[in-house]
Amino acid sequence: MANKYQENDTKNRFIGQASIIYKVLPNLTLRGTVSQDQYSYNYSNVLPTGTLYVPNGQYTGLKADAAETNTQVTGTWKTHIGENLHINVLGGANGRKFQNNYLKLDGQTFTIPYFYSFSNLATSSAVPTNQHTTTNSVFGGVDFDYKSLLFLSVTGREDWFSTLSKGHYGIFYPSVGASFILSDAVQLPAIFNLAKIRASWAEVGGGAPDPYVINLGYSVVPSSGQPLQNVTPDVNNNNNSITNAQLRPYTSTTYEAGFELSMLKQRLGIDFTYYNRETRSDIFPAAVSTTSGYSSAIVNLADKPNLRNRGVELLLTGTPVKVGDFAWTVSYNVAYNTNKVLSLLPGFNTVQVANSVGNWAYLNNVVGQSAFELVGTSMQKNANGDTVFNAASGLPVMSAQHNLGRSVAPWTMGLTNEFHYKRFGFSFLLDGKFGNKIFSIFEVYATRMGKLKSTLPGRENGLTVHGVDQSGNKYTNTIPVANLRPYYDNYKVYSDLFLHDGSFVKLRQVIFSYSIPTAKLGLSKLQSASISFVARNLLILYRDTKNFDPEQSFTNSNSQGFESIGLPRTRSFGLNLSVKF
Template sequence: MQMNSKFKSLIFLILFLVPAYIFSQSHMVDGVVTDATNGETIIGASVMIKGTTKGTITDFNGYYKIDVSGYKNPVLKFSYLGYNDFFAKVGDKTKIDVKLEIKSEQLSEVVITALGIKKEKKALNYAIQEVKSDDIEKSKQENIVNSLNGKIAGVLVTNSSGTPGASSQILIRGANSVSDAVNNQPLFVVDGIPIDNSASFNGGNRAMDINSNDIESVTVLKGPTAAALYGLEAANGAIIITTKSGKSGVTNINFSTSFAAEDAVRLPPRQQSYKQGYRGIYDPESRSSWGPLLTPFDTIYDNIGDFLKTGLKQKYDLSVSTGSEKANVYISSNYLTQEGIFPGEEYTRYGLLLKGSTKLNDRISMNISSNLIRSHNRRGGLGRMYNVYNWPLNNNMSEYYYPDGSKKWLIPRSEGNEWNNPENPYWRAENNPINDYVNHTLTMGSISYDITNKLKAIYRLGTDITNQFYKSIISPESAGSVESYQGKITEKDRSFRKTNSTLMLTYNTKLFNDIGVSALIGNDIKDEEGKLTIIYGKKYRNPDLDNINNLEDIKATQYLTRKRLVGAFADIKFDYKSIVFLGLTGRNDWSSTLPKSNNSFFYPSVSLGVDLSRLLPNDNIISYAKLRGNWAQVGKDAPPHRLTAVLEPAYTIGGGFNYDYYAGNPNLKPETTESWEVGTDLRFFKGKTRLDFTYYNMRSIDQIIQSRISPASGWIILVFNSGSIENKGIEFIFKQKIFENKNFNWELSSNVSRNVSKLKELPSFVSKYPVTFGQLLNEARPSSVLGFPLMAIEGTQYLRNENGELVVDDKGYPRIGTYLTDSDGNYVYDKDGMRKIDAQSVYLGNREPDYLIGITNDLDYKGLSLSFMFDIRVGGDVLNLTKAFMLSRGTDGSLDEHRNQSMVFTGVVEKGDGQFEKN
């Protein structure tokens, strides 16, 4: 019994002492992390036990708490984006407050450059701009290309249309190819893998598929020097997109949803006084509004306002990220649905991004990512707004069916008048849809091996696969033509695969302790294959079945394109005491689209920069000053299958094959662009004020031109090398932290750019090069005219004499054309003494803006933020076809004032022998 009592006492003592011992071994450390400059707490700063995966993050008050029990001589690592890391030995401390220093912008700003290589911005000798994820999210643009509007100097973004899911085109420092056969858009690179940026069925590119909320940063490489390592694909510059990754020691689960509504802001003014008819007479079967005045008894319909609706957009994003010092994972999914302001417009997109990296050991690391995107775009038939704007006021456009369900025509239909009968926009949106289905997959894997602490090998393999199905339906009873009335369907099935394999070695060392050397050598292989099947059918058998097999006359065409590009490249950079920076780059490409005699071409670049601030005495005014300059060459190859004539099926009895439009040219050579630029980067008052200025000059020669030739030759288009283009311009960037304290911050960012292009040379038998062979209004079209800006408008113009006076005919109407002159500049006369007139089209205007201006303001008050931006385009000519068509149909708003008024054109009448008299 006594033994039992002693045993119980012993157990009680153990139970009492063990917790005390355990408690005595527990070592908790807490504290607050703040900004060393302004004392503000830092939310979400990472606090890690160095050498382990254990860590935490600071809360909304900058407070953290971490258990370091069981770790021998623990050291805490404090880190946050934009700040220098801080290490603190724990020892026997239980409270450690930390002040993090902001990274010195001019010394530590790191950007992603060509081939995914990270470089300090101070070491770069060319213009480069970066947009961070916060700025992308603030733009609220689902298309990443549109989110660059107004943010990057020298970048022009143009929407292909205002419909949901529409893609956009982007130009950096203007276009440097005259022919649309050669792409003028920059190369897009996602996580180190170049993707396909060729035009899709809606005229833009597939960069629009990338979810903007998954993007960490976008870097724009503007000139050939910046993008030289990518080769000919980046002759127009490059846009480097880096997606988000998991962060070490932090697990985040983010869910966000957004809702937006949009309405038409401004519409063309319409006349409100006249009804259907012609020459002032009411005609209920007229498609024009040149009838009599409306009476108080006539009903006026707001056809435009009723047709347009409020567009709605919803988006949902879910992401999970986690990581340690050895591995990280990022997984995100997104869903977007959008309805346009036009009936029948819908766009949906699903996305899934899987991304991870791991460090297998001290020398080997791996990265993988897979981005899966699926989208569907439904839109109405082309040209639907033309009829909306021109629909007569006294006709209710929303009534497009009779009570018995049959179609209601504006003009009662009769055999053969389908071409002159305007299609009801409601009926067209409902019955004539265009559907796009796209599956887009981006996959990348890379492995890097640190051979030594100075030498590293990197291999990267990626694929870009797009499958797109397009279907356009023209239902039976459609207006426009007999074929349209009978119904027709067009289906396009396109698949495209682009595989990119890159192997490179990087080497970094120091020479004599003063000269830093960074070298890179590598090889990459690009392989592309595209397949396109087009099936066209007309004349429905069953009017209620929208299936290609339901049509009587069916034709099918298939296209297969293949291209391979092999490149070898090298880059070496020197810096002397981080004061003088010298860069040399060389690349040689071998392209399968050029003949063997011309398929190998080499292009170099050289750049030099000097950090003047290191040579100046330290003061509180100039915190950084750098001068930079560079020169580069880059090439462009030809489109596939232009070396020999290609056969296509002949749709005649007996079948067979014909040559297609293009005559082969076995002597094609690459286009070449030579560029030089100079610039400066200045920062004042500890980086609060920043000025960046760049001047550039580019000349592109040996243009790959597609020109019409006589059909008697057996072909229609000849492809050959000729012509040159010049682009020169300036870019100015200004950033200012206007106000900065603990509670309120205001930062202004602005940029101004101007690009001046000129078509310097064309073949001797050509004076202009049309972008399209079809004219608009039979008067004007986008074109390139010798001696004028590349993005020109050509067309006919009113005839004027040497005094600039308008010349009218004997009825008082303006004449069209220009007076002919001989080689000496003298006017040419006919036998009646009248000057001969050349009615050929001439240069009318420039489609490119004179200036691009972007102004962004970011304000933050105690965590409440406001951001607004102005995207300004000054100058540039626009051909307003909407107004032209509305004037021709009598619906334009200006006609209310000028209708039924006599007008005499102020001008002169030619009397002969160079004499004129007032009209």
């Protein structure tokens, strides 16, 4: 029976770009570019005839076609004022079109046993979804270069989003940035090859992430008589959401400052950045009572800063060894980011972002706290740390909901080592994240089913528990073997039992390379060629999560912090051939 399960998927992808450049005047250049990224995807999953839980079989399939096309026209004009001031002016327009068309196929009961085809199902449904979005943009910028010492860049951009209503779909956002080459302006000690300082301020904007969230859509619902219509659910989570024709674009404002140093004949480098980013009028699915027939309402948050991200980034580069044909270079980057919820909807201090299966844990945004905080319960303890039991039920008392920790790691790092000897190269990358928490839904189910080692105590002679009752008196009880399963099953309501530190360090990538001596091949137009062996996701060097990969995720959205019986990252091996003409 196990060999009759089927799961197949095929993906074909095409990425292409074409450009044309026309020099109108010596200082004026026009460029036109068209690029496209498209793919087709076919997936099928078959539960065969004869399984205990689906005796007559089940079929699930997906046929998808997606394409993103960008058409862009730009003009560049270069000039100068005197000998010292150079000016570069850029202007242009861009049109982005995205189409995602897919057909979801579901059905049960194969009419002819063991013939696994969608056409062989007694009951089936085919639900098409068509998502089309367009973003039109105009943009421009001016760059100033004074003596190759002081650089100033000013830009502006206007976007119009098809996912928003007329009158609300346009937004303008500017930016300004400057840098100064200090090492060329003043005499620095000889160890410095480059000293550069920089600062910038920028706004960016965005529309609704999905089409058709400004007006309700309706779908035909099969019935025994006249077909009915119902509100079309969200294609991402199959929930009904209240749409909002008054949605506005959101904006994100960032300012940053930093410096770059190169020293010891470029053997040592330091790049430091401090940034502050605030988002306002963010578009958010606010939870509503399901008795309304909906699970959420699409709204803009308050028209003031909603979320702040603030942090630092540091990049250290060095060449510890460089002797003859051998060189060893090191690059280490570390970043720290702290976020804070500044405001939500008027009159609200807490918004639920997501919940786990069974509502055993939540992700909440709370004003004044970090974004995407994990929230749940625990076994109630007294001042001495003793577990408080309900003497009537014999179960630990469940605490009120409280914060369990950050779901987003504040610390990230990466370490790359590269070794080169003549035409041979070897490099490896270590990376990691630190400081976040993960709630494991897998461990909840494994505990309820008695699959974890933590459920072994008590299987022979019963489980004796100690603590205090709700009146503060000492409490001792023995759970008989026959009642162990419901006792451990009740652990699902204590969120902190399944909470882990999500920190990890991984050997992310290893590359062996060889640079082919193109001059010996006798091909004059061949500039360079190399062949590489690449391996990714090789080892987990450190983790606190013993039963799952800390990068396993409940979803690919912002709702991180839940692990839900996902597959670990796939280890991959490949050969790359790079040729340059």
